Structures are given as structure tokens and as C-alpha cells.
Amino acid sequence: MELNITSYCRIKNKSIFVNGKELSIPKEDVPSYFFADVYKQLEINYPKFHKMDNLSKLGIIATEAALKENDFLRRNSLEETAILLANKASSLDTDRNYQNTINNKDQYLPSPAIFVYTLPNIVIGEIAIKHKITGENAFFVCDSFDAQLLVNQAQISLTQQGTTAAICGWVDYDNGMADALIYLVEKASDSIKNINFNPLNEAILNQFYK
Amino acid sequence: MEIFTSYHNIISPLGFTTKENHSALLKDQLGVKPHNLGKLNECFCLSVIDEQKINDAYGKIKNAILFTKLEKLSILSIQDVLIQSGISLSDPKTLLIYSTTKGNIDLLDNSVKHSFPMERTYLPVMANAIGKYFNATNKPLVLSNACISGLLAIITAQRMIKAGPYDNIIVCGGDLVTEFTVSGFKSFNALSTEPCMPFDAKRKGINLGEAVSTILITKNKLAPTSMKIVSGASANDANHISGPSRTGDGLFKAVSQTLQGNKLKIDTINAHGTATPYNDEMESIAFERVGLTDSPVNSLKGYYGHTLGAAGVLETVLTIEAAHQNQLIKSGGYSEKGVSGNIQIINKHETRNIQTFLKTASGFGGCNAAALFVK
Amino acid sequence: MDALIEKLKGQIIEQLNLAEVKPGDIKPDAPLFGDGLGLDSIDALELIVLLEKHYGIKIQNPADGKKIFESVRSMAQFIKDQGKS
Numbered sequence: 001m002e003l004n005i006t007s008y009c010r011i012k013n014k015s016i017f018v019n020g021k022e023l024s025i026p027k028e029d030v031p032s033y034f035f036a037d038v039y040k041q042l043e044i045n046y047p048k049f050h051k052m053d054n055l056s057k058l059g060i061i062a063t064e065a066a067l068k069e070n071d072f073l074r075r076n077s078l079e080e081t082a083i084l085l086a087n088k089a090s091s092l093d094t095d096r097n098y099q100n101t102i103n104n105k106d107q108y109l110p111s112p113a114i115f116v117y118t119l120p121n122i123v124i125g126e127i128a129i130k131h132k133i134t135g136e137n138a139f140f141v142c143d144s145f146d147a148q149l150l151v152n153q154a155q156i157s158l159t160q161q162g163t164t165a166a167i168c169g170w171v172d173y174d175n176g177m178a179d180a181l182i183y184l185v186e187k188a189s190d191s192i193k194n195i196n197f198n199p200l201n202e203a204i205l206n207q208f209y210k
Numbered sequence: 211m212e213i214f215t216s217y218h219n220i221i222s223p224l225g226f227t228t229k230e231n232h233s234a235l236l237k238d239q240l241g242v243k244p245h246n247l248g249k250l251n252e253c254f255c256l257s258v259i260d261e262q263k264i265n266d267a268y269g270k271i272k273n274a275i276l277f278t279k280l281e282k283l284s285i286l287s288i289q290d291v292l293i294q295s296g297i298s299l300s301d302p303k304t305l306l307i308y309s310t311t312k313g314n315i316d317l318l319d320n321s322v323k324h325s326f327p328m329e330r331t332y333l334p335v336m337a338n339a340i341g342k343y344f345n346a347t348n349k350p351l352v353l354s355n356a357c358i359s360g361l362l363a364i365i366t367a368q369r370m371i372k373a374g375p376y377d378n379i380i381v382c383g384g385d386l387v388t389e390f391t392v393s394g395f396k397s398f399n400a401l402s403t404e405p406c407m408p409f410d411a412k413r414k415g416i417n418l419g420e421a422v423s424t425i426l427i428t429k430n431k432l433a434p435t436s437m438k439i440v441s442g443a444s445a446n447d448a449n450h451i452s453g454p455s456r457t458g459d460g461l462f463k464a465v466s467q468t469l470q471g472n473k474l475k476i477d478t479i480n481a482h483g484t485a486t487p488y489n490d491e492m493e494s495i496a497f498e499r500v501g502l503t504d505s506p507v508n509s510l511k512g513y514y515g516h517t518l519g520a521a522g523v524l525e526t527v528l529t530i531e532a533a534h535q536n537q538l539i540k541s542g543g544y545s546e547k548g549v550s551g552n553i554q555i556i557n558k559h560e561t562r563n564i565q566t567f568l569k570t571a572s573g574f575g576g577c578n579a580a581a582l583f584v585k
Numbered sequence: 586m587d588a589l590i591e592k593l594k595g596q597i598i599e600q601l602n603l604a605e606v607k608p609g610d611i612k613p614d615a616p617l618f619g620d621g622l623g624l625d626s627i628d629a630l631e632l633i634v635l636l637e638k639h640y641g642i643k644i645q646n647p648a649d650g651k652k653i654f655e656s657v658r659s660m661a662q663f664i665k666d667q668g669k670s
Contacts, residue, residue, distance in 0.1 A: 095390070122574065134463060
């Protein structure tokens with residue numbers, strides 16, 4: 001099956017590129033400030049954003065950037081759009097923060113608002129909630145960016161009845177380092193023939209990720 | 211192409227093989243017991259594997275000292291399935307999928323002394339250590355999707371074998387009971403101090419449990435208990451990251467998608483059934499919406515508690531074993547119906563001809579999954 | 586009491602990461618849940634953590650939270666009643 005990438009966003013530490021072009025964002029020292037600046041610049045206007053952990057913030061801004069000025073969500077059914085993500089550190093960065101709330105017997109304050117983010121697929125949930133996307137979900141964890149896995153899983157997912165498009169990619173946040181590549185996958189059709197798209201394959205993903 | 215379940219294993223407080231676990235259920239034994247864990251200073255019902263039993267079993271592992279508790283339990287479970295099936299992970303056509311929510315999270319606890327590098331808290335590093343023990347040719351794949359991880363791993367394995375190039379996929383699901391998860395669920399007021407009671411009117415919340423369960427998914431109908439994996443699907447509620455949809459939208463969608471195009475009668479449903487007020491209510495509504503009002507439903511969490519990343523595998527394995535023996539297993543902890551959906555909850559062990567079953571799961575992040583199995 | 590209410594507003598904004606909310610946006614008698622601040626079930630649990638962290642008050646029965654967290658004023662009143670202000 002021929003699958004295409006109709007838009008993508010790459011975030012590496014404090015730089016963000018949308019379809020290959022860098023967005024000009026002040027380079028803050030702290031990644032969470034950088035995320036907040038991107039949030040402002042993209043005019044995301046979603047107060048819940050500030051409650052998210054860094055992994056979810058990263059996933060949300062990369063997805064918003066890829067979706068911006070792209071009719072992906074209008075071209076495709078929200079019910080038939082899958083969200084398939086992968087990373088290396090799972091939710092470990094937030095896991096460590098949560099562990100700090102229970103390490104000390106005298107300051108034993110387990111926080112439900114942190115605990116809920118100690119699962120990597122919460123970022124999928126946040127993207128799904130923001131756009132009412134109810135399709136299939138999967139979160140994989142692997143050693144390093146794995147283009148082969150990502151291509152294979154998108155192929156398998158879009159072969160299923162009831163899945164016609166997908167938001168896919170890599171979203172990793174660990175020890176203050178942000179690393180994401182989010183891209184929108186659609187089948188070849190008349191509705192995308194007038195836009196710039198790339199075929200979904202390992203070489204393209206590795207090139208976008210570089 | 212038809213894809214089948216094959217040999218399987220369960221390691222839990224109720225036994226170290228599927229057979230031991232299955233017969234414990236028929237004797238109404240519970241894995242969940244009151245425990246006072248770490249700095250919590252409060253007793254909760256948890257299902258914890260006896261330390262002595264683990265140590266005895268560790269004798270079967272080469273260089274056991276090199277592995278964490280979860281890795282050792284996983285190695286024992288996978289080893290059992292490899293021996294039963296005669297399949298090897300060094301075969302390039304065989305893959306290991308590891309399903310977990312928290313992996314070696316116990317290594318983060320600074321009050322517990324250990325000699326493992328912190329690198330081992332990364333799920334792929336843990337899975338690679340397990341793979342290496344079995345000289346796996348392919349790098350294990352980790353799936354971590356909250357409480358649907360185990361079932362989603364089985365669905366993913368079925369699809370990956372269909373797509374090629376693998377002939378066999380070993381799906382292993384595992385999670386431990388740790389202060390991390392217990393304190394977290396406590397902060398959500400989700401824990402019960404008594405054995406949990408899924409679907410019951412008096413249910414007060416979940417018990418957490420630890421277990422590792424392994425099942426071989428394959429092209430070949432190898433084992434006597436093999437069942438065909440007909441279909442499976444996942445769906446998101448797109449509603450809330452921790453609370454289930456009140457109307458069961460995501461579960462309804464996952465089950466509808468799974469049953470689409472099938473005229474099969476569903477002989478039994480093994481539900482998620484965590485024993486929180488909202489989850490069980492949501493499931494009953496979703497099953498009624500799909501029209502599954504006559505299929506007997508159970509949850510096994512009354513016996514094992516919620517085993518997180520292991521749950522989907524463990525519960526599928528036990529339902530396969532029961533189906534093979536044509537049994538319905540009583541929904542653990544259930545006596546009086548406490549959900550509004552029109553569903554039939556299994557209130558005693560019973561002999562019944564079982565040809566098909568539906569397995570479902572739902573979890574944080576709004577995720578839901580369902581799969582259909584046929585003899 | 587007013588000083589406690591003002592202090593609480595800041596603590597709520599901080600604890601719940603309400604980055605786009607200013608203390609002036611929170612009316613002392615307005616309901617905290619439902620419309621307005623857009624708080625949800627996790628926020629309700631997090632307010633229990635706030636009381637323990639800043640005031641050393643442990644809420645044993647989470648069902649009590651509903652009354653305590655009606656508004657900032659009811660929270661302040663509760664803290665005062667506990668003799669912790």
C-alpha cells in the first residue's frame with residue numbers, strides 16, 4: 001500500500017522545524033520555557049497544556065506544528081485516524097519526578113497530577129483528546145529511533161479496516177533533552193494531489209530525523 | 211492467513227505454571243492479601259509473589275544475580291513456553307514482544323539497595339537483557355500502552371505475523387507491585403483495602419498485583435489449547451486521561467470494530483473489570499450498547515488484582531485454558547450486581563460449551579482494546 | 586481571612602499549573618469546579634495534596650473534599666477551622 005507523509009515536524013532540543021523549515025523561537029535555557037514559547041508562537045490556546053508533563057507537551061506541540069496550515073483533520077475521519085508513537089525513555093523523566101515525591105518519609109506527598117503522566121501513552125491520550133481522535137493507539141519503546149519499526153507499524157495499522165490515516169512518530173523526553181519527529185500519514189488519494197507530500201519509507205524518515 | 215495462540219505460562223502468587231494458576235482459581239484461591247508496603251504506612255490488598263518461591267525457582271536461571279526481579283520472573287515464564295513449544299528465540303523468524311507499564315521501576319527507589327545500573331530502568335535495556343539470555347536474534351520489541359498493553363501486544367503480534375516476516379511471536383507481559391504504583395493509585399483514591407469486587411454493588415476500588423505471563427502467537431496450530439485470533443482492535447475515548455468515558459465510547463468502538471463482519475456467537479467475555487466504580491459501570495454500558503447482553507462476563511482481577519502490563523496476557527491465557535476445559539470461571543469477588551448495563555456476570559464456576567470468547571481491556575490515556583478468539 | 590484567600594489563590598495556581606490564570610481571575614466565592622477554571626477530577630485530588638503540603642492537613646475521607654473545595658473561601662474557612670492558618 002502506498003502511504004504518504006503530508007506534513008511533519010522535527011523538534012531537537014531547542015529547535016523546531018516544520019516541513020523542513022526552522023521556526024524562529026527564542027532559545028530558552030530550560031526546555032519547558034522553550035515549549036511554552038512554541039505554544040505561544042503557534043497560538044495553540046489550550047490551557048490544559050500547562051498541566052502536562054514534558055513528554056506530553058513535546059508531543060502536543062510537535063503535533064500542532066505538523067497540523068498547522070494543513071487540512072489533515074478535515075480530509076480524514078477522526079474516528080479512522082490512528083495515533084502510533086514510539087520513544088526510548090518511555091515516561092522515565094516523569095517517573096523520576098514522581099519517585100522524588102515518595103522518596104522521603106517526612107515529605108511523602110505522592111502527586112496524582114504527576115503520577116497520571118507516568119505512562120508513555122498519556123501523550124497519545126492528550127493528542128486524542130485535543131482533537132477528538134478516536135482511532136487505534138499504540139506506544140512502542142525501543143533503543144533508538146527505528147525507522148523500520150515506524151514504517152512497518154504504520155503499514156500494518158493502515159491495512160486494518162477502520163483506519164485510513166495516522167499521526168505517527170518519535171516523541172522522546174529525557175533529562176532535559178527533547179527529541180521528536182511527528183508526521184501525518186495518509187493514503188494516496190485525489191484530496192492530497194495538490195499538496196507537497198513525501199512517500200513514507202525508511203530513507204525519508206531517517207532523512208527527516210537526521 | 212490464520213494466526214493462533216499456542217503454549218503459555220503464568221507466574222503469579224497462585225502458581226508458576228498456567229495449570230497451577232487455573233486449578234487455584236477453581237478452588238477459589240486468591241492471590242490478593244493485605245500488605246503494608248514501604249513508607250505507605252497503610253494496609254492494602256495486593257497480590258505479591260512469595261519471595262521464597264521466587265528464590266527457589268531462580269535456581270533454574272543461569273547467573274540469576276545478573277538479573278532484576280522482573281527480569282528473572284520473565285525469564286522463567288518465557289523459558290517455560292520455549293520448552294513446551296520447542297521454539298527458540300535465536301530463530302530469525304521468532305520475535306519477543308514485551309508488554310509492561312513500569313518495567314524495572316523498583317530500581318528508582320533509593321531506599322532499596324541494588325547493584326544494577328540506572329540504565330536498566332529503560333524498558334528496551336530491560337527487554338534486551340531478557341532477549342540476550344535466550345540468545346535472541348531479533349531485538350525484542352517493547353509495547354507500553356497502560357492497562358491495555360498486554361492485549362494490544364497480542365493483537366500486534368497477530369498483525370505482525372500476518373504482515374511478515376515473523377512466524378512466531380512470544381508475547382510476555384510483566385509488572386511488579388511497587389511502592390511507586392501503590393502510592394500513585396492511592397493518590398487517586400483508587401485502592402481497596404479489601405479483596406476487590408469487580409462489577410459488585412459494594413466494590414470500592416482496585417487491588418494491585420504482580421505477575422508475568424507469556425503466550426506464543428504463531429502461524430501454526432501447535433498446542434492442544436490453541437485458539438484462532440480472529441480479530442482485534444483498539445480505540446481511544448478522546449475524553450479524559452484518567453477517567454473512562456461515562457458512555458463507554460472507546461470500548462464500544464473497539465468491540466464493534468473487533469466483531470464487525472463476524473456472525474459468531476460470543477460464548478463468554480473476559481472483561482477488564484478493575485473494580486473501580488466508574489470503570490466497571492462504563493464496561494457494562496459498552497457491552498450492552500454492542501448488544502452483548504447474553505454473553506456471560508467475568509473479571510479475573512478479584513483473584514490477581516490489577517497486574518497492569520501483564521493483565522491482558524494473563525487474563526487471555528486463563529480464559530483460553532478455561533475455554534479448552536469448557537468452563538466459565540466465576541468473576542472473582544462478585545456477589546451482587548452493581549452496574550447499570552444489562553450484562554450477565556458469572557457468579558459461579560460452571561461447565562459450558564465454549565467455542566468463542568471476547569477479551570477486552572481499558573486504561574489510562576483513554577485507551578481501549580478488544581480481541582476475539584475462536585477454537 | 587482575606588490574606589489567607591489571596592495566599593491560597595497563588596498556591597492553587599502553582600499547584601495546578603494554571604499558567605494562564607491570574608489571582609484576580611479567581612473570585613473568592615465562585616465555584617472552583619464546573620465552569621470557570623476548568624478544573625477536573627485530578628485537580629480535586631491535587632488540592633488534597635496542596636492542603637497537606639502547605640498546611641499539614643490530611644483529608645482522610647476524599648468525599649469531604651467536595652464541600653471543602655467548593656470555593657477558595659470555603660477552603661480558607663476549612664484551614665482556619667483546623668487552626669492551621
